[in-house]
Amino acid sequence: MLSINNLHASVDGKEILKGISLTVNPGEIHAIMGPNGSGKSTLAQVLAGHPAYHVTDGQVLFEGRDLLDMEPEERAQAGFFLAFQYPVELPGVTNAYFLRAAYNEIRKSRGEEELDSMDFLDLLEEKLKLVEWGPEIMQRAVNAGFSGGEKKRNEILQLAVLEPRLAVLDETDSGLDIDALRTVAAGVNKLRRPDNAFIVITHYQRLLNYIVPDRVHVLSDGKVVMSGGKELALELEAKGYEWVDAQAEALAQ
Amino acid sequence: MSSTVESLVNKAYKYGFVTDIEADVAPKGLNEDIIRLISAKKQEPEWLLEWRLKAFRGWQKMTEPHWANVKYEPIDYQAIRYYAAPKTAAPLGSLDEVDPKLLETYEKLGIPLREQKLLAGVAVDAIFDSVSVGTTYKKKLAEQGIIFCSFGEAVREHPELVRKYLGSVVPASDNFFAALNSAVFSDGSFVFVPKGVRCPLELSTYFRINASGTGQFERTLIIAEEGAYVSYLEGCTAPKRDENQLHAAVVELVALEGATIKYSTVQNWYAGDERGVGGVYNFVTKRGKCAGANSKISWTQVETGSAITWKYPSVILQGDNSVGEFYSVAVVNGKQQADTGTKMIHLGKNTRSTIVSKGISAGEGQGSYRGLVRILPRADHARNYTQCDSMLVGNRCGAHTFPYIDVQNSTASMEHEASTSKIGEDQIFYLKQRGLNTENAISMIVNGFCKEVFKELPMEFAVEAQKLLAVSLEGSVG
Numbered sequence: 001m002l003s004i005n006n007l008h009a010s011v012d013g014k015e016i017l018k019g020i021s022l023t024v025n026p027g028e029i030h031a032i033m034g035p036n037g038s039g040k041s042t043l044a045q046v047l048a049g050h051p052a053y054h055v056t057d058g059q060v061l062f063e064g065r066d067l068l069d070m071e072p073e074e075r076a077q078a079g080f081f082l083a084f085q086y087p088v089e090l091p092g093v094t095n096a097y098f099l100r101a102a103y104n105e106i107r108k109s110r111g112e113e114e115l116d117s118m119d120f121l122d123l124l125e126e127k128l129k130l131v132e133w134g135p136e137i138m139q140r141a142v143n144a145g146f147s148g149g150e151k152k153r154n155e156i157l158q159l160a161v162l163e164p165r166l167a168v169l170d171e172t173d174s175g176l177d178i179d180a181l182r183t184v185a186a187g188v189n190k191l192r193r194p195d196n197a198f199i200v201i202t203h204y205q206r207l208l209n210y211i212v213p214d215r216v217h218v219l220s221d222g223k224v225v226m227s228g229g230k231e232l233a234l235e236l237e238a239k240g241y242e243w244v245d246a247q248a249e250a251l252a253q
Numbered sequence: 254m255s256s257t258v259e260s261l262v263n264k265a266y267k268y269g270f271v272t273d274i275e276a277d278v279a280p281k282g283l284n285e286d287i288i289r290l291i292s293a294k295k296q297e298p299e300w301l302l303e304w305r306l307k308a309f310r311g312w313q314k315m316t317e318p319h320w321a322n323v324k325y326e327p328i329d330y331q332a333i334r335y336y337a338a339p340k341t342a343a344p345l346g347s348l349d350e351v352d353p354k355l356l357e358t359y360e361k362l363g364i365p366l367r368e369q370k371l372l373a374g375v376a377v378d379a380i381f382d383s384v385s386v387g388t389t390y391k392k393k394l395a396e397q398g399i400i401f402c403s404f405g406e407a408v409r410e411h412p413e414l415v416r417k418y419l420g421s422v423v424p425a426s427d428n429f430f431a432a433l434n435s436a437v438f439s440d441g442s443f444v445f446v447p448k449g450v451r452c453p454l455e456l457s458t459y460f461r462i463n464a465s466g467t468g469q470f471e472r473t474l475i476i477a478e479e480g481a482y483v484s485y486l487e488g489c490t491a492p493k494r495d496e497n498q499l500h501a502a503v504v505e506l507v508a509l510e511g512a513t514i515k516y517s518t519v520q521n522w523y524a525g526d527e528r529g530v531g532g533v534y535n536f537v538t539k540r541g542k543c544a545g546a547n548s549k550i551s552w553t554q555v556e557t558g559s560a561i562t563w564k565y566p567s568v569i570l571q572g573d574n575s576v577g578e579f580y581s582v583a584v585v586n587g588k589q590q591a592d593t594g595t596k597m598i599h600l601g602k603n604t605r606s607t608i609v610s611k612g613i614s615a616g617e618g619q620g621s622y623r624g625l626v627r628i629l630p631r632a633d634h635a636r637n638y639t640q641c642d643s644m645l646v647g648n649r650c651g652a653h654t655f656p657y658i659d660v661q662n663s664t665a666s667m668e669h670e671a672s673t674s675k676i677g678e679d680q681i682f683y684l685k686q687r688g689l690n691t692e693n694a695i696s697m698i699v700n701g702f703c704k705e706v707f708k709e710l711p712m713e714f715a716v717e718a719q720k721l722l723a724v725s726l727e728g729s730v731g
């Protein structure tokens with residue numbers, strides 16, 4: 001589904017990603033861990049096509065298409081979704097209006113008919129249950145005045161509505177209390193299907209108790225320095241990121 | 254980023270065409286003879302000619318105001334034609350008698366003068382080069398005693414009403430442009446809603462400048478008697494021209510006791526080419542008087558056009574408990590300049606005013622909000638709420654705010670909120686990540702920003718305004 005090969009990227013002339021390779025297959029959940037500044041969020045932004053990041057080398061294939069050659073909205077329409085670490089606020093734009101517009105843009109790009117507001121409301125009802133929200137949230141402006149936890153939950157709601165093939169969750173767990181974390185994780189688990197995949201970016205192992213990954217990758221200084229099964233996350237939690245750095249140094253030598 | 258911006262910003266003005274109709278034009282320049290000519294052409298009574306001449310003499314002693322935050326080449330008032338009328342047989346009783354070329358022009362403009370509008374339940378008084386050519390639904394309105402006609406017709410048919418109210422809100426000596434308008438006004442709309450009547454239709458007018466070098470001096474007068482209600486819509490587009498075109502309209506609203514007047518404008522005059530050449534100068538005086546107690550006047554405007562806008566729809570809150578409102582969206586893009594806002598003059602007790610101004614500056618546009626809230630000594634417990642938000646799109650534009658507050662009564666309560674924001678690359682990226690293209694993303698963000706104003710517009714107009722805003726800002730961010 002996703003194949004990243006030797007990806008290099010920089011921001012403001014500074015190289016952040018220094019040759020990342022990663023393959024994600026349908027039905028899989030991959031976790032990407034690593035200390036602050038290791039390039040986790042940069043990877044997410046580069047995959048989504050943020051204009052501030054420049055790819056200097058490497059390829060990314062998404063469902064057989066050259067992802068890096070696509071506009072951000074084309075990537076979204078092709079089924080790539082990023083749950084933002086810092087979701088933006090859109091004053092005056094209701095959640096309902098925004099979500100329906102996004103949903104219909106994606107349908108249109110696939111040559112499907114747009115959903116009218118009544119049909120969309122029916123669809124929403126289902127999806128709201130997933131994040132344990134009532135319908136009143138839909139009349140609030142997108143993320144405006146939302147708490148940190150509400151913003152993250154709203155990202156999961158969008159994920160549920162848009163049903164992407166591949167979703168990258170960028171530190172969705174940061175700033176969440178344990179109850180919110182459980183709700184978010186339960187939502188993701190319910191959305192898991194054999195034909196979709198997730199990349200969960202997190203600083204802590206905690207989230208991975210609820211969203212169990214098939215593969216864990218550890219990033220350090222813009223490179224994948226370790227990959228393993230779900231037990232790698234536990235080992236990392238026990239030994240700390242200094243252990244990773246030591247391993248990485250040993251590897252480099 | 255900027256390639257999309259450039260291509261979209263440079264999109265040609267959609268309504269830039271000129272209809273070839275032989276105009277009945279006055280020679281260029283302004284003097285008492287020209288004013289006599291205008292008055293004679295319109296077969297006006299002697300008192301109105303005298304009124305015009307008095308205004309003209311006053312105007313000659315005045316100087317053009319330059320306090321607004323706009324820059325333009327000096328206007329040569331002697332190089333302007335002050336009268337032009339399309340040569341059609343008058344008077345016209347039905348649309349069938351209207352010059353088909355005129356109707357074709359309306360079609361091109363997308364002005365649904367005929368069935369569409371009738372089905373929508375809107376009466377249209379269309380103005381083409383200063384003379385009214387068609388009025389619909391008049392009979393239905395007349396059954397309730399409502400008068401909705403051209404200003405010229407009102408002068409002929411209802412001289413006592415015109416004489417009573419003309420200049421009662423905006424005196425001929427009010428300001429330079431109002432004085433000029435009073436001297437040479439060509440035509441416009443007249444609305445009278447009698448006591449206790451609620452006007453069943455949204456009344457609407459479309460304006461359009463045509464003949465080359467013709468100034469456009471509209472005069473609108475709306476009177477709502479005791480307990481009456483009327484909602485009036487004004488919208489306009491103008492064809493492409495190389496010379497700057499001066500538009501100095503005057504709109505007067507009078508609300509008697511318990512009356513409500515809602516006046517909505519969507520303004521889309523030609524803004525000039527990419528260098529700013531050829532756009533309309535829109536120097537307008539709009540003012541309403543809440544003459545009676547418990548009356549209400551509400552202005553809603555969406556300003557996207559014109560090279561230069563100088564416009565302050567105001568309310569004089571004379572009656573006790575009267576309410577004044579001003580909701581505005583003003584967009585400047587390209588080389589446009591706008592200095593717009595409102596004046597709320599509180600005279601009566603318990604008077605309330607609300608000002609919500611949304612300024613959007615894009616391209617190299619310069620937008621200014623200028624507002625005055627004055628609480629006079631007798632206005633006990635007057636209240637004002639002002640919210641003034643600016644949004645910047647790109648980094649070559651400017652947003653300015655000039656709020657003036659003059660409180661002469663210690664029981665007044667004033668609230669003022671202001672904000673300036675920049676449309677963020679992160680906001681656009683977020684929406685793109687959800688599948689929207691850049692244009693739709695900007696449109697969504699800007700429409701969200703303007704929501705408080707759009708909800709004040711009649712539904713039909715609100716949809717039009719949203720589209721207009723999207724078109725006005727196309728490609729302004731990349």
